[in-house]
Structure formats: C-alpha cells, structure tokens
Amino acid sequence: MGRRIVVIGGVACGPKAACRVKRIDPSVDVLLVEKGEEISYGACGLPFYLEGQVSDVKELTTTPVGVVRDVNFFKAVKGVDVLLNTEAVSIDRKKKEVKVRNVKDGSEDSLSYDNLVIATGSSPVRPPIPGIELAGIYCLKTLNDGVKLKKAMENAPGKNAVVVGAGLIGMECLEPLLKAGFKVHVVEKLPFVLPALLDEEMAVPLMKHIESKGVALHCGDGVSSFAGDDHVQKVVTEKTEIPADLVLLAIGFRPNTKLAEDAGLDTGPMGIKVDAHMRTSDPDIYAGGDCVESYNIVTGKPIYAPMGSTANKHGRIIGNNLAGWNSTFVGVCGTGVCNILGFNVARTGLTERDAKNEGMAVLTALCPGPDKPHYMEGAKLIHLKMVADRHTGRVLGVQILGPGEVLSRVDTAAAIIKARGSVDDCFETDMAYAPPFSPAMDNLIVAANVIQNKRDGLIRSFSPAQVKEKLERGDDFIFLDVRTPKELEQMKLPYDNVVHIPLGMVRKKASELPRDKDIVCLCKISLRGYEAARILEAEGFDRERIWLLDGGIVAWPYEKIVNM
C-alpha cells in the first residue's frame, strides 16, 4: 500500500483534491469520506432544480455526458475509494487517525492517514429565533435540502412564502417561489438587498426591479419569531407580521470548523486557517473549500468567501501539494454573479463601503449605460460602479447590474484587479468590440475614464448620497438638468431648485445661471452633465462651484417623477 490520503468531505474541494493527487501520483492511496448520500454534486444548481430548469436533482450529480459520479465511478475512473454516510467525528493528530461514524448504523471506525484533507464545507446559519424549530422552515444547502424544499413548495398549506435574508441564495430562490405561485416576502436585517455584494445606491434599482415583480421587500427589518402550532403560520418581524406557509432561511453560511477546532488546528470565525499552500497549522493536514478562511487579494486580509469556483481551485492546489509539488493559491476578489428575476447582478473586489472600512481613500464612478450601441435592438441598460484608489488609481472593485450583460465586465475587472491594475490598465485593455456585443468604449472603460478624469481634476462630482445630504441640510444650490425637453417629460427630479437648459443651449444661456451658488450638473447618465460642467468652467464659472451628479438621473436612487 502506498501513502494513505484521507479526504473528509465529498462535494467540491474534497473530490477535486482526491482526483487531482491520484492523477499526478497514481501510487497514493486515496480514501474519501462523506457524511451524506451523494458525492461531487453541483449544489449551486439547486435554485434551478427548484425552478424546474433542472428536472431531476440527480442531474446535479452527473458528468456532462450523463455518467453519475457515484462511488463506482470514483473507484473505476478516478481510482479513489469513497465511503458514503460516513461522518468524521474526530482527528487524532498524534496517531494520525480519523475516527469516523456510519450515520446509518452508528458503527465507528478509525482511518489512519499520512495526509489528511479537510473539506467539511459550510452550514446554513440557523439563529436561535423563537419558533425556528417549527415545520415549514427550510434551508438550502444539500441536495437533500433541495428535494425537501421542492416537496414543501408543492405541498405547502398556502401560498405565502417568506425568505429570510436577501443574500445570493435568497435572491436566487425568488424565481422558483414566484413560478410556483407563491406570494413572496423578503425580510432583510440590513437596509438593502445583497448587502454583502453591493453598495446601497447600487442596490436601489435592483430593489425596484424585485418589487416590480410583486415581491414584498422588508429591508431594515429583522425576524423576532416564527409563529404557528406545529407548522409555521407567520413570521413576526420587528416591524410587522407576515403570513407564512413556507419559510426559506437564507441568512448565510458558516464554515464547518468544529472537527478542525477540536483537533487543535488554528481556526477563526471565517474558517480554518490555511497558508498559501492550503496547509493548516498541522503540516500533514490540508483544508479547502467552504470550511476555510480565504485571503482577499485586494485588502490582503482574511475574508469568508464560500464559492464553488474557489472550492474547485483549492482542490487542485491541495492535490498538487499532496503530490509533492509546490503549488500556491493567491486568494480571491470576492467575485459573485447572479440573475434575479431577469436582472443581472455582479460584483468583484471591494464595494465603496468595504474600501472605506479599510481606511482607503477612494474615487468612484457611477455609470449607467446601454450594454451595446444604443442603435442595436438588443441593447439593455446596465449600471456600473467602479471603486478605485484615489492616490494610485488602482482598481479596487466593480459592481454591475441591470437587465443587460454583466459577465464580461465583472470577469475583465476581476482579471485587472488580480493583476493589481489601475484605471489606466483598464482603459488599455483591448476589450472586444462589435455592435452585437458591446459599445466601442466598453462601460468598464467609460468608468475607468471617469475615475481618471476625477483624478485629473476634470470632474468634480457628488454621489447621489452626497446630493441627498445637501438637500436634507437645505444647502442653497441648484441642479442644472441639461437633457432635452422630451426627456424631461419622461422623468425628472421633484425639487424646486432644478434649472433646465438643454445641453446645446448651455453655452448661450450660461449667463443666466448664478455664479454664487453650487451648480450640480446632470443629464440622463451624466455624460452630457460632464460636458455642461466643462462648458461652465470654460465660461469662467468658479470651478469650486461646479459639480457633476454621478450617474445622472438614471442612477438617482431617490425620489423622481416618472412618466413612461
């Protein structure tokens, strides 16, 4: 028998590590233990199973050609032994043994190892809210969870569903719930949806979209209790009561660190601590996937970022190192993407809030615009926000959302951020251009240019939030809206201090504008607003008084009068 590698956990990182080391070094002996019934499955596909796009949950366990990745497959193809229904109970690091228990019959065994891989994943957070033990309250993590929830959706006593938590899983489950005929409420503790991914100003258009689909959002509200006899009947929040026949608890995930912790390995609230080789504080033990702490490439600090894509990468790195290679993992950018009722949302790197919390001095660009040239039939709006370091121009993060295309922008930004690139690097990236795909100046490049213009002092701007503050403070300033009269009819700001001069008239009518007040220029997306600001400066206005409203009226997340 060769060197013995035991892998604990069979979803993503575990199988990947097991197969990878075996491919590199067939002489090793690999045993994988998994406490559930299935191995190597695409848990991220569960919302699409609920929705019906994936007809059988087993599809999530097959290879692309329909071969089931089961115990026989792992033995025959990968040369990896698998024990299902087998929970790792404890690790004896001195003896180099893992105690395991068969979850069906309770029998116990000891497995000796030369190297160990901990890939125990994560568990949904279930806080001790009164009533949480009631029937009808579900989480979504495993295939089994998916099957149960799907049945519950079919057999719920009524059609009121409450999603607790407006994170990725909660948001991805809106579509299946609506499709199944539920009236859906979402309760989110923080004041906006996807709070871990987005800045508030970016979340606003998403929230409007979600509400337009009939979902009731209760943001800035928390669940006090679940009420009902055996089965949940209502969700009692801090502010209201919501009828509930079905509750999806989607508050997030916690790394499963207990096994590692009990064995005396270094762990923290964000997971098992590993070095760049994915090695734990015991050099014979590796860990990866949702149970470990990740390293944020941008901040250089630990984050918790459980993602299927990252888990697979961890598996590969661990496999390499187990085979005796010297392989390291650089970390993550916190990239995420999802589709919420037809609205795409993507993020990579830091939000403005994240960056400020790190004490960074930032500049931002807020750029709504079509994802293709406006004359193309399929052109759709996307909102893009870029966050960059004020001093160096380094790109820190990008958020993109809307009905239009977001994937190319977020992936490109992730590559730039990974390379520690600046807004100049972004401008210089030779992004693909053709009208069916993208505008001549891609939205990402426009945003980079806006930030560069700010760095160069060409643009002095307020974010919507800053202007809102000015309004609330009662500052004496005017808005200069330079859109066409027709655009003004369709949408306008409901304030008394709005002056309207179409851009083509600004040069001529500049003399009518006050020189002793702040002027906040805007148009639809603030490209023309920028022109107007440049014109006013050219006309001799005090540049300290000329401002641009970032993102124009399209990105203005507060009150506006809309007649479409």
Add this chain to the structure above:
Amino acid sequence: MGRRIVVIGGVACGPKAACRVKRIDPSVDVLLVEKGEEISYGACGLPFYLEGQVSDVKELTTTPVGVVRDVNFFKAVKGVDVLLNTEAVSIDRKKKEVKVRNVKDGSEDSLSYDNLVIATGSSPVRPPIPGIELAGIYCLKTLNDGVKLKKAMENAPGKNAVVVGAGLIGMECLEPLLKAGFKVHVVEKLPFVLPALLDEEMAVPLMKHIESKGVALHCGDGVSSFAGDDHVQKVVTEKTEIPADLVLLAIGFRPNTKLAEDAGLDTGPMGIKVDAHMRTSDPDIYAGGDCVESYNIVTGKPIYAPMGSTANKHGRIIGNNLAGWNSTFVGVCGTGVCNILGFNVARTGLTERDAKNEGMAVLTALCPGPDKPHYMEGAKLIHLKMVADRHTGRVLGVQILGPGEVLSRVDTAAAIIKARGSVDDCFETDMAYAPPFSPAMDNLIVAANVIQNKRDGLIRSFSPAQVKEKLERGDDFIFLDVRTPKELEQMKLPYDNVVHIPLGMVRKKASELPRDKDIVCLCKISLRGYEAARILEAEGFDRERIWLLDGGIVAWPYEKIVNM
C-alpha cells in the same frame, strides 16, 4: 484666438481628439475637417443597418438620446468648428498649413495650425481585377456605402450575391444578404474563413455552421475577373464561375496614408508611424485611428488593427497630449469579436500560427465545452483555444467560438494578456460563477489548466492536425475512444484503428491494449481522454507512447461519422 488645432477626419478618432482637448483646455481653437457629409458615426453598425435592425442610417449618427451629432451639435456642445465636404489635399509642414478643397464646389483654402491631427481612416482594398469597374460591385465603409448597398440589395437584377473576402465585414454581411433572400457565395483566397483571426482547426466548426445556413464557401480560391456587360453577371474564380447579381468586395482595408506620406511623415504599409504619444515623426502632428500603425502588445511589433474601439482610445490619448499632458497608449492585442449567423467568434492576442511565425515555442489547449453547467437549459457549446509560451506559461492568445457565450472569455483573456499574465494568472483570476452564467471552472480556466498540465508533463498530446498527419503517413497507432456506447452511436471516427473502451472499464481492460504502439486517447472533449491517459500510465504503460487527442472528437475537424 488661442492655439489652433486642425483635425483631419471626422469619424471616430478625429472627433474624439477634438472634443477631448477642448474639454481639457477650452482656450484652444479646434477646427475639424471631414471630406464626407457626416461626422462622428458608428460605421461598425452598417451591417445591422443592412440587416434592418437599425432602421435608419441616421441612427448611426445620433447620441444615445437621439441628438444628431452634426455640425451644430459640435459647435454648440463641444465648441468644435466643423467643415464638412472638405478634403485635406496637402500639408505644408514648414508654413504649418493644410490646404483643403471643398469637394462640392472645388474651392480651395489654406488652414493654418499650431497642432495637426491626422485621422484620415482607411479605405477598402479594391485590387485591379478585370471587371472591377462593373456596376453591382460594392464595398462597405462609409454611411454612403451602406445606403448604396442597401438600395442595391433591394434592386438587384437577381438573387445571387458573392462576397469576396471572408474577413469580419464579409462575414457580418452574410446575415443581411441571406435575410434579403440572396443565395450567397463567399470567395476567400486563403483555405479558411476569418484567416486573420483564427487558426484553421478553429475555423472548421465555423465553416460548417456557415454552410449549414446555405452559404456556399469557396475557400482557397481567388477571383480572376468579374464578368458582365455594364452590370456584373458572374464572378470568375481560379476554380469556377459563380453567377452574381451583387458583389460585396470585402478584402480588407488599407490605411489612408497618402496625405501624411506626401508631407514627408514616416509611414509604412501598416499606416502612419506614431510613437506611444500618438505623435508622428513631426512633433506638431499627431495621428490616430485606422490610418496609423498599431503596436502589438504581445509581439512588441507593429500591426495593422483598425478598430472603432482603438480609434476612440487614440482620440483620447491625442486629446490629452494636445492639452499638454503626458499620455501614452500601450498598444493592442488584436482583439476582435463578431456574430456570424448566430455563431459567435472572438479572438485576442496571437493565433498559434502567428506565434509560430514569430518563432515562439508554444503550447496550446483546445477545449470544447458548454458555456454553463451542462444541466442548465441555456447551456451552449463553445470551442476555446489557448496559446501560451511553452517556457514561461505566458498567455499569448485565445480564440473562442460557437453558439455559446464568448465575450466574457475574450475580454478576460485580453486583460490577462495586457498584464503579461501566465496560465497561472488565468487560473487565479476570480471569475464570476453562477449556473445561469458560467461553469464552476470557467472554460478559460480549464484551458489554462490544460496548458499547465502540459507544462508539468501530465498531458502529452497531439493536435488534430498532428494526428491527421500520422494517419496520412500510415503510422501504426491506435485511437482509444473512452466514450459511452451511446455516445459512440452518435458520432465516431471512421478509422480502422479505433479501439473503444468506456472510461469506467479502462483500468480493467488495460491489459488488452498493445504496449508497443502509440495510443491516442480521446473522448467527447478529451477530459475523459486525459483520465484514460493517466490510468494507462498508472497501469505501467510507457508514457512515451500515451497521447491525448486535443479537444476530443468534438474538436476533430476532419472526417467523422455523425448520426444525431
């Protein structure tokens, strides 16, 4: 009057440079001359005007909110003076004057300048083929060309169209021609379509797709003459004769360098020579857009890469420098994207052929695969080829094509190549993952891993072309096809030396395979083929005899038996 800047050319780079410098420094005086009737238009939208997606060609000259970018707009909004129908005839660099002629009335004038911008664009190549002067033969470059061609499509004497040249423009015009009811033939001198963008093995699936739509491809054939009385009636090629009621000449573009050349500026066959500041050999004269030579980021050598996106970037850089800033442009990767009858094609960096012509030692990965997890309804095939430096792992180029999503992959690759990233950098890029968008391991990352595996000696492979050579030489080897019997029924190689063992049986049946012959392993896309190769090595086969067929049967561009 302030400093006088004259800009020659009003399509993309010219207007951009003019407006940019004026925004930065309103004190300059900018005069733009354009020989045509229109300025600042989206010429790249012309195929979509022909197709009907853009209903009025004027839409290509408007801003996203419908404002026409005409002379008045440039004056009122941008503060830029424009002379239309005005051709620059010569430049007197000593006097710093441009002689211009009104193309309508022939009147001439001299414009003095402090700085000059040459943005004269490019012209379609019209080789002196006999009969090229016949009616019914069109090019597509200007709005006027578009209007003429559209009319010609409506009024052609018959329904036979011939596209000469299988480059981007020719390929983009297939859809409008088919939609208008034409029987379409394409004549291309080189043996495959999009020869400037793709390697031949990548062009094959595209060619099959085009042919499946009813287009007749004549690759490896050249036009000898156009025949007809006044109007073209047939295209005579080296190999055949094709009836023709309409000919689209799309052989490529040449930079318009005559003006610069006559003025004694450095020029070459790929355009006016400029430095990183976009400055010509005369420090008072800048040039940009389609008339200049570009710098290839990957090779460090000049290339000709006329693109609307690049022209806009040139304009910005020139504007910055005209304003006294120090602004440089790094160059391009030769990125391109297009949609051809529903098939997406994208390329960035070098093809394998390009790289070999540069004398580079390369490794390639040929990875067909779904663009999303296979269990998602919308998953579609894409073929991805990555080319990397064998010694350093540096990513040199990526080609992607198929019905699936290509934009995110090509843009991400462009960012990585721009940053001089390696396949490891590609692996480490935190690309966005969610089932509606992308697989857990993005196709780009899979390709990077394949190349890394080759570098690490885990994969020894043949490209389809190499295996084809082995077949033709009559080498004594076997194919080991490890797909399922069901897959084999659907598609197989038509050769006698194919052995079929499903992957799950390879370990068991390895002893039945010859140990004294080369074994070329394959499956659908060669992921299982790779497993099989690893198994055979683990079973003690001579690793020098075990090979993988890159890209599997899906990427095999030669004979195969298909029963779908």
